[in-house]
Amino acid sequence: MIKYIPHLLVVLLAGCSDSTGIPDYKRADLSVEKRVSDLLARMTIEEKAGQLNQLAGDLNTGPASGNADWQHKLQSIKNGEVGSMLNVVGAGKTKQVQQAALDSRLGIPLLFGYDVMHGYKTIFPIPLAEACSWDLVQIEKNATVAANETSAAGVHWTFGPMCDIGNDPRWGRVMEGAGEDPWLGAQIAASRVKGLQGNLDSNHILACVKHYAGYGAVEGGKEYAYTDMSRTELWNKYLPPYKAAVEAGAATVMNGFNTFEGTPVTGNKYLLDEVLKNKWNFKGFVVSDWNSIGEMVNWGYATDNKDAALKALTAGSMMDMETKALVAHIPELVKEGKVSMQLIDDAVGRILYYKFKLGLFDHPFAYSDEQREAATLLNEKHRKEALEAAKRSIILLQNENNALPLNNNTKKIALVGLFAQDKKHLFDFWVAQGDFNEAVSLQEGLQSVFANTAISYSQGYEADRAISNQTLIADAVNKARAADVVIVNIGLSGEIAGEARSLSDVSIPQNQIALLKELKKTGKKIIAVVSSGRPMILSEITGLCDAIVYTWILGTESGNAIAQVLSGKYNPSAKTVMSFPLAAGQIPVYYNHFRTGRPATANSNEVWVSRYRDISNEPLYPFGFGLSYTTFSYSNLELSDSALQRENTLRVKVTVTNTGSFDGEEVVQLYINDVTSSILRPVKELKGFKKVFLEKGESKVMEFILTNEELSFYDGAGNKVLEEGWFEVFAGGNSRDVLTTRFRLK
Numbered sequence: 001m002i003k004y005i006p007h008l009l010v011v012l013l014a015g016c017s018d019s020t021g022i023p024d025y026k027r028a029d030l031s032v033e034k035r036v037s038d039l040l041a042r043m044t045i046e047e048k049a050g051q052l053n054q055l056a057g058d059l060n061t062g063p064a065s066g067n068a069d070w071q072h073k074l075q076s077i078k079n080g081e082v083g084s085m086l087n088v089v090g091a092g093k094t095k096q097v098q099q100a101a102l103d104s105r106l107g108i109p110l111l112f113g114y115d116v117m118h119g120y121k122t123i124f125p126i127p128l129a130e131a132c133s134w135d136l137v138q139i140e141k142n143a144t145v146a147a148n149e150t151s152a153a154g155v156h157w158t159f160g161p162m163c164d165i166g167n168d169p170r171w172g173r174v175m176e177g178a179g180e181d182p183w184l185g186a187q188i189a190a191s192r193v194k195g196l197q198g199n200l201d202s203n204h205i206l207a208c209v210k211h212y213a214g215y216g217a218v219e220g221g222k223e224y225a226y227t228d229m230s231r232t233e234l235w236n237k238y239l240p241p242y243k244a245a246v247e248a249g250a251a252t253v254m255n256g257f258n259t260f261e262g263t264p265v266t267g268n269k270y271l272l273d274e275v276l277k278n279k280w281n282f283k284g285f286v287v288s289d290w291n292s293i294g295e296m297v298n299w300g301y302a303t304d305n306k307d308a309a310l311k312a313l314t315a316g317s318m319m320d321m322e323t324k325a326l327v328a329h330i331p332e333l334v335k336e337g338k339v340s341m342q343l344i345d346d347a348v349g350r351i352l353y354y355k356f357k358l359g360l361f362d363h364p365f366a367y368s369d370e371q372r373e374a375a376t377l378l379n380e381k382h383r384k385e386a387l388e389a390a391k392r393s394i395i396l397l398q399n400e401n402n403a404l405p406l407n408n409n410t411k412k413i414a415l416v417g418l419f420a421q422d423k424k425h426l427f428d429f430w431v432a433q434g435d436f437n438e439a440v441s442l443q444e445g446l447q448s449v450f451a452n453t454a455i456s457y458s459q460g461y462e463a464d465r466a467i468s469n470q471t472l473i474a475d476a477v478n479k480a481r482a483a484d485v486v487i488v489n490i491g492l493s494g495e496i497a498g499e500a501r502s503l504s505d506v507s508i509p510q511n512q513i514a515l516l517k518e519l520k521k522t523g524k525k526i527i528a529v530v531s532s533g534r535p536m537i538l539s540e541i542t543g544l545c546d547a548i549v550y551t552w553i554l555g556t557e558s559g560n561a562i563a564q565v566l567s568g569k570y571n572p573s574a575k576t577v578m579s580f581p582l583a584a585g586q587i588p589v590y591y592n593h594f595r596t597g598r599p600a601t602a603n604s605n606e607v608w609v610s611r612y613r614d615i616s617n618e619p620l621y622p623f624g625f626g627l628s629y630t631t632f633s634y635s636n637l638e639l640s641d642s643a644l645q646r647e648n649t650l651r652v653k654v655t656v657t658n659t660g661s662f663d664g665e666e667v668v669q670l671y672i673n674d675v676t677s678s679i680l681r682p683v684k685e686l687k688g689f690k691k692v693f694l695e696k697g698e699s700k701v702m703e704f705i706l707t708n709e710e711l712s713f714y715d716g717a718g719n720k721v722l723e724e725g726w727f728e729v730f731a732g733g734n735s736r737d738v739l740t741t742r743f744r745l746k
């Protein structure tokens with residue numbers, strides 16, 4: 001973690017120069033701390049306020065806020081009124097805009113930020129899909145590729161990883177995160193930060209932990225909505241991924257659009273000041289989300305932008321994305337004594353620190369190198385990684401009678417579905433500079449893998465779920481009749497995944513169900529390939545197809561990856577990181593729920609218990625679930641001790657055997673349950689996993705270590721608590737089908 005102590009140094013080193021008159025802040029031989037302090041001492045309050053101002057460039061990723069044209073923007077930059085720009089990309093463009101900052105009185109370079117959620121030009125699977133790989137090495141590599149491309153295109157900073165726990169598929173933004181589990185989310189968040197930031201050289205970029213905090217709990221899955229929760233829920237369920245990302249060294253944190261304890265989080269002192277700054281000792285800077293400072297007025301928490309600026313600043317927000325409230329009001333707020341100069345210096349100092357750290361004062365164009373840009377973006381090496389990542393993200397959910405993998409001598413495939421051919425559906429909202437024309441469709445992927453197979457194509461359904469087109473269905477049915485196997489690509493377009501894309505209905509569209517019903521009547525083998533940026537309700541299709549392959553939104557190498565899975569060239573190994581609901585009424589449904597005073601027994605007809613009277617409580621596919629072309633069995637779950645002393649560690653062993661007829665990888669999962677505790681704990685909590693490759697017939701003993709860290713939980717003050725008593729330990733290939741044992745902590 002980088003250390004920075006601005007205030008002492010401001011006083012000691014203000015405004016120094018060497019014998020040649022070069023100001024200290026321009027001297028590369030001095031420490032970053034000295035340079036920051038020297039620069040701060042030279043800045044006017046207006047220039048300091050300018051450093052906290054972030055403006056959008058060419059693209060709006062929020063409601064247009066009446067930004068002036070480029071001429072005016074460049075003039076503001078020259079006037080020292082802008083510290084950072086977002087959505088300005090490309091080596092050439094960033095160079096041009098950076099020049100304006102260098103022409104300002106003190107020549108303070110700009111920091112360019114951009115959303116690179118799953119790749120810059122080479123598009124990787126959406127983060128939610130990538131998380132289903134449970135492959136931290138691959139996840140880190142993916143982030144590194146994204147950082148290499150982004151940094152080659154003039155950009156220093158990305159607004160990711162998104163660390164919001166997501167368990168409500170109606171919320172379009174679940175696609176940006178790592179699912180419903182805090183422990184797995186924490187591991188993944190840390191890997192993403194490491195991959196993005198590396199050692200902060202000019203091949204890497206600053207990370208931004210967002211959306212701090214608790215945005216995933218939006219009421220009804222509705223975007224930009226109210227959230228609230230207890231502090232114990234916050235600490236145990238929502239904070240762990242943000243915390244892990246901060247501990248991994250993330251340079252910046254972004255506010256959410258949501259609320260906590262009755263205030264917008266952008267103005268929440270507890271989260272920003274008490275927890276982030278003081279308890280976690282975060283040394284980087286906090287950026288607001290797009291106009292989230294100004295939106296405090298809409299929430300009814302601030303009277304106007306000046307009041308919003310005051311509330312945001314004093315709570316611990318630092319850089320203002322797109323409200324322009326800080327640049328407008330800081331000088332008067334300081335003059336009126338409402339905000340201290342020390343607070344402003346602290347915020348500005350943190351931003352300057354990273355500008356120095358990235359070398360922008362000494363080499364302002366190091367990131368804006370056209371040659372590097374041309375050699376880096378979408379190169380073969382990156383496409384190869386994207387293919388690896390995509391294969392590893394695909395989940396096999398159903399495979400009746402080993403319908404998959406497809407036989408090598410399949411003569412005729414009927415490929416059905418709009419999404420299998422029309423590439424724009426392969427990309428979601430957050431594809432940065434990715435171009436869907438450069439992506440591989442399912443049709444193209446199948447054609448290259450099944451080079452000797454006749455593949456017919458029919459569209460099958462309209463994009464608009466309300467239109468059931470009988471002509472399209474009839475054409476698909478005719479082509480299905482003439483084929484050996486039908487591959488039908490259904491689901492939701494990637495265009496409906498991401499920000500501002502909440503849905504009330506996450507079931508498979510009825511026009512696609514109508515198509516499946518007719519295809520089913522042909523008696524052919526039906527393989528459903530489901531594309532979507534969120535888990536969908538699949539209950540209506542399980543009986544209409546032989547296999548279900550959940551492919552999410554996979555990016556540039558989509559079609560190649562899916563074809564490799566369908567053909568068995570790659571044996572699927574991914575596991576869900578969000579539970580798949582059985583029905584809409586269960587949402588949100590997640591494995592790590594709490595117990596109840598009136599538990600339901602399986603298949604119970606009991607009345608006075610906690611259950612739905614019309615459906616099961618269980619999701620269709622639980623967290624951690626995913627099939628392989630082979631099968632795995634679990635045996636001999638053993639603990640090193642049945643009575644554990646505090647401070648000791650417990651070894652857990654379980655034998656996993658590949659009992660099927662393919663080699664394959666399995667994600668071996670370890671869960672615990674704290675049976676009795678002073679603050680209620682979930683029925684199961686993931687505390688370990690290992691991805692292991694087993695040849696057919698091979699067995700391995702997998703070993704996990706449980707320490708006090710895994711056995712403890714947070715109290716409402718954010719302190720770890722370890723309590724004696726019984727713990728259950730579970731091991732298995734998903735959160736439902738597990739072996740169980742127990743031990744007592746003394």
Ligand code: BGC
Binds near residue numbers: 061159210289290
């Ligand atoms: C989103 C952020 C994003 C920002 C900048 C906002 O609307 O909520 O996740 O980083 O825009 O594009």
